[in-house]
Amino acid sequence: MSGDADARWQGMRVIARGANRVCVLDPDLPGHCLKYELRPQPGMRRYWRRRVRHALSRRFPRFGLNATELLAWRRLHARMGDDLLGRVAPCIGIVQTGAGTALRARLAADASGRPAPSIASLLGRGPGGFDPTALVLALDGFEAWLLANRIPLSDLNAGNLVVVERDGGLGLVCVDLKSTVSGRELVPLSRWAWPLMRAKIQRRCQRLRERIRAAAGVGTLADPPGLT
Ligand SMILES: Nc1ncnc2c1ncn2[C@@H]1O[C@H](COP(=O)(O)OP(=O)(O)O)[C@@H](O)[C@H]1O
Numbered sequence: 001m002s003g004d005a006d007a008r009w010q011g012m013r014v015i016a017r018g019a020n021r022v023c024v025l026d027p028d029l030p031g032h033c034l035k036y037e038l039r040p041q042p043g044m045r046r047y048w049r050r051r052v053r054h055a056l057s058r059r060f061p062r063f064g065l066n067a068t069e070l071l072a073w074r075r076l077h078a079r080m081g082d083d084l085l086g087r088v089a090p091c092i093g094i095v096q097t098g099a100g101t102a103l104r105a106r107l108a109a110d111a112s113g114r115p116a117p118s119i120a121s122l123l124g125r126g127p128g129g130f131d132p133t134a135l136v137l138a139l140d141g142f143e144a145w146l147l148a149n150r151i152p153l154s155d156l157n158a159g160n161l162v163v164v165e166r167d168g169g170l171g172l173v174c175v176d177l178k179s180t181v182s183g184r185e186l187v188p189l190s191r192w193a194w195p196l197m198r199a200k201i202q203r204r205c206q207r208l209r210e211r212i213r214a215a216a217g218v219g220t221l222a223d224p225p226g227l228t
């Protein structure tokens with residue numbers, strides 16, 4: 001998940017790179033972004049699995065990550081409609097561009113239209129670069145919303161959530177819904193059994209809270225030196 005104000009990919013402004021895709025500003029539609037699937041690189045986690053899937057998606061687009069995310073969005077949107085507004089970045093569709101096939105999505109942006117930073121990029125700023133209390137509050141709110149609506153978003157990593165200002169505080173917007181339809185488990189039990197999924201969401205949120213506190217230098221594990 002890297003973000004660099006001047007980075008370009010195929011001539012387009014890079015917003016950030018995830019583990020699988022590069023996300024760029026849509027040059028044809030203001031307020032939107034395009035996501036391109038990247039060829040998996042040796043050494044990545046689950047390399048062979050990713051490699052086979054990537055190869056298959058060339059012939060059968062439904063195996064692609066963009067198709068998975070679009071399906072996830074359509075299913076969730078069919079169920080929840082406008083209740084998703086402000087919580088999930090809407091997917092628009094698959095588009096053919098000069099640089100290849102992409103998923104077009106609405107840009108999660110700040111008040112001036114710039115791409116909202118992911119939690120990962122905020123944490124990368126280090127202590128003082130973000131407000132950990134406001135961020136943890138935003139995460140608490142997002143977790144409560146997921147649980148109240150039984151949304152099986154299991155991949156709660158710091159790159160999949162971007163941070164926006166909301167009601168004088170911070171709010172989170174999910175920009176990657178893939179995990180709501182494609183579990184990693186061999187037997188994706190938690191997809192059907194809500195209590196397991198709920199526990200998983202709670203675990204992942206807790207891990208994220210700990211990362212936020214650690215990055216802010218406010219870990220709760222150690223007392224400052226000198227205290228007995
Ligand atoms: N709709 C969006 N609005 C703003 N930024 C986005 C959006 N979608 C993705 N991004 C940025 O691109 C990064 C990678 O996107 P993601 O969909 O998570 O790709 P991957 O499939 O590689 O995980 C995110 O961490 C985020 O910074």
Ligand SMILES: [Mg+2]
Nearest residue numbers: 018159160176
């Ligand atoms: Mg992601």
